[in-house]
Amino acid sequence: MQVTDLSGQPSGVSAEIVDWRLGRHPQVPARGDRVHFHYRFHGADTSLGTAVDVCAVDRHRVALICETLYSSKDGTGPDGSPPDGWLAPEHPEQTTAVLLIPNDRSVNRRTCEQDPKDGGGAHPPKSAGVGDQL
Numbered sequence: 758m759q760v761t762d763l764s765g766q767p768s769g770v771s772a773e774i775v776d777w778r779l780g781r782h783p784q785v786p787a788r789g790d791r792v793h794f795h796y797r798f799h800g801a802d803t804s805l806g807t808a809v810d811v812c813a814v815d816r817h818r819v820a821l822i823c824e825t826l827y828s829s830k831d832g833t834g835p836d837g838s839p840p841d842g843w844l845a846p847e848h849p850e851q852t853t854a855v856l857l858i859p860n861d862r863s864v865n866r867r868t869c870e871q872d873p874k875d876g877g878g879a880h881p882p883k884s885a886g887v888g889d890q891l
Contacts, residue, residue, distance in 0.1 A: 760807055761859050768861055770807045770828070771799045775839050777855040782843055792844040794855045798828040810858040810885050813844045818854070821846035823885045825862050858885050 760770040777794035792813045806829035812820045822844050846852060860882050885891060 758857050758859050760809055760861050762861055768807065769800050770861075772807070772809055772826075772828075772857050772859075773797050773799075774811070774855045774857060777852075779849055779852065788845070790849045792822075792846065792849055792852050792855060793841060794844070795839040795841045796826065796857075797839050806863050808862040809860065810862060811842065811844070812856050812858065812885050812889075812891060813846050813849070813852045814854050814856055814891055815851045816853045818856075818891045820885050820887055820889045820891055821848065821851060822887060823858075823889075825884065826857070827863070856891055858891070 758772055760768045760772055762768045773796065775795040775797055777792060779790045780793045781789065782791050782793070794811070796811070798807060806827050808825050808827045810823050811826040812823040814820055824842075824844060826842060844855070862884065
């Protein structure tokens with residue numbers, strides 16, 4: 758998936774979900790199944806970082822949970838495996854896919870409400886959330 762910048766143009770960075778599965782997090786197994794996924798960013802400057810939303814969705818592509826995923830956390834494991842993440846939807850068994858949303862979320866500009874003089878300009882679209890159809 759090509760990540761897009763604030764103007765909707767390709768940023769030169771791509772991201773992918775390599776794989777995912779349901780499983781218990783090794784640090785909190787008593788909390789039950791979670792969505793465990795591996796991901797990769799390609800072309801991202803990890804010092805500046807790119808950020809995209811990652812969502813676990815059901816069979817209708819309705820978001821069960823979404824979080825922001827940062828390329829600055831991207832790194833290869835000691836065994837060469839891609840980096841991983843965990844999502845904890847209320848009903849993990851309903852998860853049928855893990856999706857990335859292509860909008861770069863790394864820009865955190867002040868809004869007009871926070872700064873009427875300088876807060877204008879381009880802003881990333883609102884983050885995806887629980888119940889959103891993707």
